[in-house]
Amino acid sequence: MSLTAITENLSLSRPVKATLSVAIFSMMMGLVGCNNASTPAENADVDSQAPDQETVTDTAAVATDSDQVVTIYSSRNEQLIKPLLDKYTEATGVKIELVTDKTGPLMARLEAEGQNTPADMLLTVDAGNLWQAAQQGLLQPVASSVLESNVPAKYRDPKGQWTGLSLRARTIFYDPSKVDANQLSTYADLADPKWKGKLCLRTSNAVYNQSLVASMIENLGAEKTEEIIRGWVDNLATDVFSNDTSMLEAIAAGQCEVGIANSYYYGRVLDEKPDFPVQIFWANQGTTGTHVNISGAGVVTNSDNPDGALKLMEWLSSDEAQGIYASADKEYPVKEGIDESEMLRSWGTFTQDNINVQKFGELQTQAIQMMDKVGYK
Ligand code: FE
Numbered sequence: 057m058s059l060t061a062i063t064e065n066l067s068l069s070r071p072v073k074a075t076l077s078v079a080i081f082s083m084m085m086g087l088v089g090c091n092n093a094s095t096p097a098e099n100a101d102v103d104s105q106a107p108d109q110e111t112v113t114d115t116a117a118v119a120t121d122s123d124q125v126v127t128i129y130s131s132r133n134e135q136l137i138k139p140l141l142d143k144y145t146e147a148t149g150v151k152i153e154l155v156t157d158k159t160g161p162l163m164a165r166l167e168a169e170g171q172n173t174p175a176d177m178l179l180t181v182d183a184g185n186l187w188q189a190a191q192q193g194l195l196q197p198v199a200s201s202v203l204e205s206n207v208p209a210k211y212r213d214p215k216g217q218w219t220g221l222s223l224r225a226r227t228i229f230y231d232p233s234k235v236d237a238n239q240l241s242t243y244a245d246l247a248d249p250k251w252k253g254k255l256c257l258r259t260s261n262a263v264y265n266q267s268l269v270a271s272m273i274e275n276l277g278a279e280k281t282e283e284i285i286r287g288w289v290d291n292l293a294t295d296v297f298s299n300d301t302s303m304l305e306a307i308a309a310g311q312c313e314v315g316i317a318n319s320y321y322y323g324r325v326l327d328e329k330p331d332f333p334v335q336i337f338w339a340n341q342g343t344t345g346t347h348v349n350i351s352g353a354g355v356v357t358n359s360d361n362p363d364g365a366l367k368l369m370e371w372l373s374s375d376e377a378q379g380i381y382a383s384a385d386k387e388y389p390v391k392e393g394i395d396e397s398e399m400l401r402s403w404g405t406f407t408q409d410n411i412n413v414q415k416f417g418e419l420q421t422q423a424i425q426m427m428d429k430v431g432y433k
Contacts, residue, residue, distance in 0.1 A: 123364060127155065128155065129166065129177070132181070180352070183220070186217075189218070189354065213354075219353065219354070221373060222350065222385070225408070227346050228337040258300055259297065264300075266424055269285060274419060293313075304321060319387075320387050322334070344409050378390065378394045
């Protein structure tokens with residue numbers, strides 16, 4: 057019997073059914089969990105942390121008026137976004153239910169729950185994930201002049217099914233005791249034989265790398281990109297890493313000299329270890345610009361409260377929320393003209409790649425196949 061059928065067959069009010077769906081689904085997903093190790097610095101996105109924690113914080117059973125409740129399925133860590141969501145509740149009286157898990161299980165849950173889903177909004181990381189959710193019909197298009205004015209078009213789905221809410225740069229990191237910044241230039245240059253045995257990379261299973269390679273296919277063409285990632289694989293100092301933080305630690309430990317990671321992982325490590333001996337380098341300045349991706353959100357297709365979800369998304373894109381949302385995880389605001397944190401300012405300014413992030417989704421399959429072909433694990 058499907059999950060929807062289980063809860064549909066019970067004569068319960070919607071909020072209670074919602075709670076049951078979540079509980080049953082959690083039990084189902086718990087059976088297929090795995091045990092990836094992760095460091096404390098890796099933990100702000102659920103997508104990069106051990107999945108065996110208690111993640112469901114649903115309290116829909118106590119909710120009364122569904123218009124006054126917005127239920128978020130979130131792959132962002134609760135600690136990270138809860139203070140901001142509390143502010144919204146304080147200002148508007150709208151209660152927020154937060155269900156936290158990895159993106160894959162959340163999307164599977166949305167699919168399984170169908171029309172019975174309690175979810176109004178999907179909040180996750182990477183345009184590749186949001187694109188995938190939209191492809192699966194899990195998100196609905198919205199038209200919002202507020203989002204259009206707050207979020208640059210390149211960080212929104214052209215069909216309005218999702219929008220970026222914060223930015224992260226995926227760029228080059230290096231060991232300054234062995235590498236001079238003027239030896240560095242582009243992602244493509246890391247394929248040069250001069251980096252033989254000196255490069256560290258995260259696994260190609262990470263959507264972040266799939267999006268980076270997709271952006272290279274868009275900028276440089278498939279043939280050139282394949283040549284580059286083949287060169288990366290040839291230059292690897294050691295096996296690929298399961299997460300960005302351990303890759304950064306490997307540079308610090310002298311295992312490799314250069315690598316590619318998301319900027320906020322570096323920020324989190326610096327928070328814990330201000331003397332961390334690794335430097336950030338803005339890739340592709342003077343060419344296509346540094347690869348930038350988003351965290352973002354979309355209104356769930358089967359939401360009972362799409363207006364409430366959209367209002368919350370609009371608020372998250374506002375001046376009031378943007379600085380807090382972005383700086384909570386060392387990210388960059390998606391809205392222009394918002395102050396960055398002191399740490400981010402210390403890394404200097406950089407030119408961003410101008411690609412519409414939706415391309416990362418469109419070219420995802422091609423990127424995955426290409427990485428597989430060249431033996432990038
Ligand atoms: Fe992450």
